[in-house]
Amino acid sequence: MFIDAHEVPEETNLDTDVCIIGAGAAGITLAREFRSAPFRTCLLESGGFEYDTTTQDLYKGQNIGRTYYDLDVCRLRYFGGTTNHWGGDCRPLNLIDFEEQPWVPYSGWPFGIEELLPYYRRAQEVCQLGPYGYDAGYLQEHIANGLLPLDKARMVTEVMQFSPPTHFGDVYRPEIKAAVNVTAYLNANVTNIETRDTTKAVTRLRIATLSGRRFWITAKIYILAAGGIENARLLLVSNKTEAAGLGNEHDLVGRFFMDHPEYIVGLLLPVNPGDEKWATYCQDYYGRKRWQMLGTLSPRKSILEHDQILHCSIGLIYGGTPSEGWNALHEILHGNYLGAKQFASDLWRVLTDIEDVVRVGYAKLTHGFLPQTTFPIYCWGQTAPNPNSRVTLGDKRDMLDLPRLKLDLQLSELGRKSIKRTLEIFAQTLGETGLGRAQMTFDDWPSDFHYGNHHIGTTRMSADAKRGVVNADCRLHGIGNLYVAGSSVFPTSGSANPTLTIVALALRLADHIKRSMGA
Amino acid sequence: MNGLTRRKVFIALAAVLSVFLRRRVFGGILSDDILADDLVGVFEGHQSSAKVVGLEYLRGVPGEATETRLVSLICSGHGKPPPIGCGPRAIREWASARSRDDFGAGRVVEVQGWVLSATEVRLCALAALS
Numbered sequence: 043m044f045i046d047a048h049e050v051p052e053e054t055n056l057d058t059d060v061c062i063i064g065a066g067a068a069g070i071t072l073a074r075e076f077r078s079a080p081f082r083t084c085l086l087e088s089g090g091f092e093y094d095t096t097t098q099d100l101y102k103g104q105n106i107g108r109t110y111y112d113l114d115v116c117r118l119r120y121f122g123g124t125t126n127h128w129g130g131d132c133r134p135l136n137l138i139d140f141e142e143q144p145w146v147p148y149s150g151w152p153f154g155i156e157e158l159l160p161y162y163r164r165a166q167e168v169c170q171l172g173p174y175g176y177d178a179g180y181l182q183e184h185i186a187n188g189l190l191p192l193d194k195a196r197m198v199t200e201v202m203q204f205s206p207p208t209h210f211g212d213v214y215r216p217e218i219k220a221a222v223n224v225t226a227y228l229n230a231n232v233t234n235i236e237t238r239d240t241t242k243a244v245t246r247l248r249i250a251t252l253s254g255r256r257f258w259i260t261a262k263i264y265i266l267a268a269g270g271i272e273n274a275r276l277l278l279v280s281n282k283t284e285a286a287g288l289g290n291e292h293d294l295v296g297r298f299f300m301d302h303p304e305y306i307v308g309l310l311l312p313v314n315p316g317d318e319k320w321a322t323y324c325q326d327y328y329g330r331k332r333w334q335m336l337g338t339l340s341p342r343k344s345i346l347e348h349d350q351i352l353h354c355s356i357g358l359i360y361g362g363t364p365s366e367g368w369n370a371l372h373e374i375l376h377g378n379y380l381g382a383k384q385f386a387s388d389l390w391r392v393l394t395d396i397e398d399v400v401r402v403g404y405a406k407l408t409h410g411f412l413p414q415t416t417f418p419i420y421c422w423g424q425t426a427p428n429p430n431s432r433v434t435l436g437d438k439r440d441m442l443d444l445p446r447l448k449l450d451l452q453l454s455e456l457g458r459k460s461i462k463r464t465l466e467i468f469a470q471t472l473g474e475t476g477l478g479r480a481q482m483t484f485d486d487w488p489s490d491f492h493y494g495n496h497h498i499g500t501t502r503m504s505a506d507a508k509r510g511v512v513n514a515d516c517r518l519h520g521i522g523n524l525y526v527a528g529s530s531v532f533p534t535s536g537s538a539n540p541t542l543t544i545v546a547l548a549l550r551l552a553d554h555i556k557r558s559m560g561a
Numbered sequence: 562m563n564g565l566t567r568r569k570v571f572i573a574l575a576a577v578l579s580v581f582l583r584r585r586v587f588g589g590i591l592s593d594d595i596l597a598d599d600l601v602g603v604f605e606g607h608q609s610s611a612k613v614v615g616l617e618y619l620r621g622v623p624g625e626a627t628e629t630r631l632v633s634l635i636c637s638g639h640g641k642p643p644p645i646g647c648g649p650r651a652i653r654e655w656a657s658a659r660s661r662d663d664f665g666a667g668r669v670v671e672v673q674g675w676v677l678s679a680t681e682v683r684l685c686a687l688a689a690l691s
Contacts, residue, residue: 308674311575415575466669469676473664476657479574481674 044219046090047230047251054257058084058225060555061247061261063232063276064268066123067541068527068548070210070218071168072265075552077221079561084259085218085226086249088268089120091211096252100231100440101272107431107450109489110301116495117269121228122211124269124495130207131539132169133200134162134176134546136353138343139536145350146456148298148427149534152505152514161546168545169205170213172334176201181337187318187411189337190477196345197471200355202336202539233442235264235280235288235524244524250442263555267527267548270497271299271433271447274530277501277511278435279444289501289511289518296433298502299451300425300535302494307484308419308465310358313477316413324360325420338422340537341467352424352460355537356468358417367395368402419480421464422494424537425457433500453487496540501530516551527551569613570673576610577685597628600635601688602649603656608688615689618672618682631687635680639666656680 050056059081062069069085076083089097097120103113110116117124135155142150163174175184178199182189193199218226227249234248246260266273274296278287287295312320322337338355346353370391373384392399405412425431431452435445461484469480504510507519512531518524527548529540536543604611619626625634636642640662644651663669663678670682 311571466676470664470667470669473669473676473678474661476661480676481571482671482676483674 047227058082060263062265069267071548083224086230088231103447110451125210128207130205132203132542133538135536161549165545170208190319204334265525270530274500297429298427298499299431300498303423306418307421309481310417318411321411323358354464355422357420367392367399422537423461426454498529498532498535502533503531573610573613576607603652611685611688615685
């Protein structure tokens with residue numbers, strides 16, 4: 043059921059068993075898992091069902107490091123969270139992402155990929171995907187055009203699947219509404235996580251609405267699922283017992299912030315531009331329009347280890363319509379012409395290019411592949427964990443009187459080197475297979491680099507309290523009843539889009555909570 | 562490097578690529594009579610394009626800007642020597658295979674960011690000098 047927090051009587055103390063802070067991918071996944079559990083769950087959401095500028099304003103912050111997106115633009119604060127503008131890209135992390143890599147400082151998860159595999163399979167359904175298949179064999183079976191022989195000694199074909207995308211708020215709202223043991227409070231902002239003086243356990247949450255109503259929530263177990271940046275913020279602002287904030291004894295909360303650098307890093311000149319197999323690797327072609335999956339290429343694990351680089355992935359961009367006549371027809375059909383003269387000019391361009399217009403039109407109608415003179419090369423990179431890349435509390439305050447955040451995004455030399463080397467390996471593979479040549483246009487991080495809007499690492503996981511904020515169960519070191527869900531617990535980012543892993547970890551955490559609650 | 566030069570190199574490279582990756586016909590036999598003209602014959606109709614790429618390469622390695630040096634570098638080293646005297650098709654066949662080997666072994670050079678095999682780019686340089 044849903045309750046508007048504005049209707050909760052002032053200074054009420056609401057009692058529940060499990061309280062989830064945040065209704066995004068992780069929070070909603072957890073709440074769904076608890077629907078059939080023999081305990082009460084409370085799901086707190088700062089916003090309502092729709093985007094609201096006043097609530098969204100709570101996300102404003104300051105970028106003081108590398109150029110990055112505005113903090114109130116790269117995430118969303120209403121039911122469904124940032125999945126409300128999710129693109130749907132899904133990949134599991136790779137085997138090597140979980141391992142301690144001697145050349146990557148602070149790398150290594152407290153468990154291997156085998157621990158997450160059963161949860162990845164369950165996450166497929168949550169993200170409205172098909173069967174779990176992320177290797178070349180699976181792609182070969184499901185892509186009509188097949189693969190190019192790029193999967194050679196140095197590179198391996200991987201798969202990206204595409205969720206519709208699942209907007210968790212819209213898709214799972216009916217289930218949350220119908221769940222008798224789940225109560226979701228809208229417009230409910232957590233302003234403090236209270237602990238006993240010893241900070242060994244959370245005692246209650248202070249809740250506030252933007253209209254000024256305040257009340258408390260008491261639970262046996264609390265799960266922080268407010269997003270990769272906000273999780274750290276809520277721990278840092280909960281500093282009444284410990285000045286550095288909750289779980290911050292070793293000054294790790296907010297550090298190691300990572301996002302995925304994503305960029306066009308080169309150009310491919312194919313020998314056979316009309317070979318439809320290229321489409322298998324083209325973003326925005328088969329990926330989203332027809333097959334709901336995409337082939338990507340990455341250096342093999344042995345190469346990553348030998349060259350001491352991070353895992354990065356390569357894909358291609360489908361150029362679309364290389365026809366002047368088609369573009370002119372598009373202008374006419376969409377009424378973008380500026381009067382009769384422009385219309386006549388566009389019409390002339392259509393008529394003089396009629397062969398291409400028909401060809402492109404047919405290809406568009408049938409989802410056919412148009413020969414491409416070149417393909418821009420796209421890279422999904424990663425950057426190494428860096429303690430100096432961090433979020434901290436700033437001097438400015440929001441409407442709830444909480445300090446706004448400052449984000450100091452730093453990238454790593456290892457990340458730069460890894461993208462460049464991955465591109466070199468790809469270029470050599472193209473030459474070796476005779477499929478084409480590649481131009482490398484990436485050398486150093488440009489100022490306008492793009493990122494995936496993936497907020498990772500600020501409450502990192504480690505078995506060692508001196509290296510991580512949460513343990514392998516995603517519970518805060520030293521606090522018995524506070525857990526963290528979401529990408530903030532990732533110790534390393536991999537190059538995979540994080541949502542599938544966020545959901546898999548949430549499913550794993552749900553199982554753990556159910557066990558600990560005796561369910 | 563201005564945009565016009567970059568575009569010229571790109572167009573030239575596209576032409577050169579069509580030479581290197583054309584279907585192969587047969588393998589030739591080795592001759593001791595190594596001639597730059599035979600090697601440059603690989604470009605058959607695309608020599609001006611090869612020159613653009615070759616000149617750009619030689620700007621970075623002026624020490625290779627003699628026919629003798631280039632022929633020596635092209636013919637020596639790894640794999641079979643070129644089938645001199647067997648015609649452009651045989652040379653093309655050889656150059657194509659040699660280029661693939663270069664890529665496999667990491668014998669590559671960068672020309673304006675393009676990753677090219679050492680053999681193909683030196684053949685272009687030879688065309689630029691001839």
